Amino acid sequence: MRGTSRIIRIPRSPDGHVTTPRTRRAAALLAAGVLAVSLAACGGGDDDEDKGGDEGKGGGTSGSTVTLPKLDGETLEVAAVWTGAEQKNFKQVLAEFEKRTGAKVTFVPAQDPIINFLGSKIAGGAPPDVALLPQPGAIKQAVDKGWAKPLGAGATKELGKNYSQGWQDIGKVDGKQYGVYYKAANKSLIWYNAQVFENAGASEPKTWDELLTTAQTVYDSGVTPFSVGGADGWTLTDWFENIYLSQAGPEKYDQLARHEIKWTDPSVKEALTTLAEVWGKKDYVAGGPSGALQTEFPASVTQTFTGGDQPKAGMVYEGDFVQVNIGETKAEVGTDAKVFPFPAVGDTAPVVSGGDAAVILEDSKAAQALATFLASPDAAAIQAKLGGFLSPNKAIDPSAYPNDVQKKIAEALIASGDDFRFDMSDQAPQAFGGTPGKGEWKALQDFLKNPKDVAGAQAKLEADAAAAYGN
Numbered sequence: 001m002r003g004t005s006r007i008i009r010i011p012r013s014p015d016g017h018v019t020t021p022r023t024r025r026a027a028a029l030l031a032a033g034v035l036a037v038s039l040a041a042c043g044g045g046d047d048d049e050d051k052g053g054d055e056g057k058g059g060g061t062s063g064s065t066v067t068l069p070k071l072d073g074e075t076l077e078v079a080a081v082w083t084g085a086e087q088k089n090f091k092q093v094l095a096e097f098e099k100r101t102g103a104k105v106t107f108v109p110a111q112d113p114i115i116n117f118l119g120s121k122i123a124g125g126a127p128p129d130v131a132l133l134p135q136p137g138a139i140k141q142a143v144d145k146g147w148a149k150p151l152g153a154g155a156t157k158e159l160g161k162n163y164s165q166g167w168q169d170i171g172k173v174d175g176k177q178y179g180v181y182y183k184a185a186n187k188s189l190i191w192y193n194a195q196v197f198e199n200a201g202a203s204e205p206k207t208w209d210e211l212l213t214t215a216q217t218v219y220d221s222g223v224t225p226f227s228v229g230g231a232d233g234w235t236l237t238d239w240f241e242n243i244y245l246s247q248a249g250p251e252k253y254d255q256l257a258r259h260e261i262k263w264t265d266p267s268v269k270e271a272l273t274t275l276a277e278v279w280g281k282k283d284y285v286a287g288g289p290s291g292a293l294q295t296e297f298p299a300s301v302t303q304t305f306t307g308g309d310q311p312k313a314g315m316v317y318e319g320d321f322v323q324v325n326i327g328e329t330k331a332e333v334g335t336d337a338k339v340f341p342f343p344a345v346g347d348t349a350p351v352v353s354g355g356d357a358a359v360i361l362e363d364s365k366a367a368q369a370l371a372t373f374l375a376s377p378d379a380a381a382i383q384a385k386l387g388g389f390l391s392p393n394k395a396i397d398p399s400a401y402p403n404d405v406q407k408k409i410a411e412a413l414i415a416s417g418d419d420f421r422f423d424m425s426d427q428a429p430q431a432f433g434g435t436p437g438k439g440e441w442k443a444l445q446d447f448l449k450n451p452k453d454v455a456g457a458q459a460k461l462e463a464d465a466a467a468a469y470g471n
Contacts, residue, residue, distance in 0.1 A: 085327060091107055096379070129364065163393060165418055182356060182391070222310070225314055227304045351420055354423040387403070391410070
């Protein structure tokens with residue numbers, strides 16, 4: 001990374017979006033942890049939720065760290081955009097909450113953009129009690145619209161015990177705590193088919209130039225190098241953000257995230273030009289641009305780890321949560337499916353994080369209790385054991401994770417403390433950074449279709465950003 005060796009404290013932009021710190025130390029920790037494993041594997045505003053003694057534990061679950069109130073007869077609706085295995089695993093967490101409190105919890109499948117989904121529910125008089133919001137910008141919008149309710153004493157107490165200050169601050173708006181970051185993501189990983197690499201004689205790269213060499217080696221062996229889930233625009237923003245953070249550095253990353261510099265800036269041109277070295281290389285992307293644009297994220301993963309010696313691609317970029325989708329194939333993480341950190345494009349490899357925060361929309365003793373539970377290690381440990389999940393909760397025993405790859409990724413995230421950068425598009429207004437078919441998602445889909453048009457992509461990105469940010 002150019003031009004920094006200092007820890008940048010967590011600033012908040014004028015519109016309330018948070019930009020979180022990330023330095024060389026975080027990159028080194030995450031990169032070292034993942035590489036080592038890869039190589040080795042060749043309640044309201046009152047305190048009711050803090051009362052109740054053993055009776056409040058709903059059966060006295062062994063190993064529980066947080067006391068929850070008795071909620072027999074209470075009902076809750078929890079909305080999130082999660083689908084498939086991710087939704088199934090989260091429902092096991094909700095089932096434990098039901099067991100311990102006596103409440104009945106219903107999961108409500110939401111659609112992107114979740115703010116629009118929630119708006120329609122609220123307009124219809126039937127909002128969910130709690131929603132999992134995937135962007136800090138969405139939390140700010142929910143607060144500005146008067147939807148979100150501040151967390152009570154129980155949840156804030158758990159956050160104070162179990163989370164670094166950085167993860168607490170991302171969930172704040174105007175100094176008040178609204179969000180519990182239940183789920184995190186390390187979005188700076190490239191997963192690969194170990195058999196493809198072995199057959200090709202390919203090795204794990206540490207730099208962007210080495211990645212291009214590895215891709216050519218895989219291509220020469222008869223396998224398309226990359227699988228790209230272009231039907232889901234957020235995967236494309238993640239590609240860009242890793243390149244931009246490593247190449248332009250954290251200061252410019254923060255400036256672009258707040259739209260303090262324009263998308264027509266030369267640094268954006270450089271990043272898009274670099275990205276085109278993969279997206280624009282003939283036959284480097286499975287199905288070509290048109291095929292990638294019809295490939296949703298889950299399929300981009302599964303097609304990399306099915307098909308024996310001839311899968312549709314040898315590598316797929318995305319976060320630690322890729323493991324959930326690998327689990328839908330016969331491939332085993334750590335043996336058939338391996339991982340390396342996103343290579344350094346500039347001086348230092350990037351580390352981009354994301355996450356989902358629980359936010360209360362209908363304040364009640366039950367909703368506050370669920371937020372408290374989700375802020376505890378009890379809840380996160382349940383989903384950690386199921387795989388494809390990463391928590392910023394520092395009180396979780398690393399042994400809860402199901403394999404060494406996930407354990408090392410989790411340990412590195414916790415060790416990085418406040419030294420990380422949050423997903424740029426998730427910090428943006430949702431109209432620009434989080435809406436299918438619009439803004440950054442659409443502009444990068446168009447760029448995937450025509451990677452030669454760097455200037456056109458910049459102009460479209462800037463026009464959409466200016467409209468969304470209002471500047």
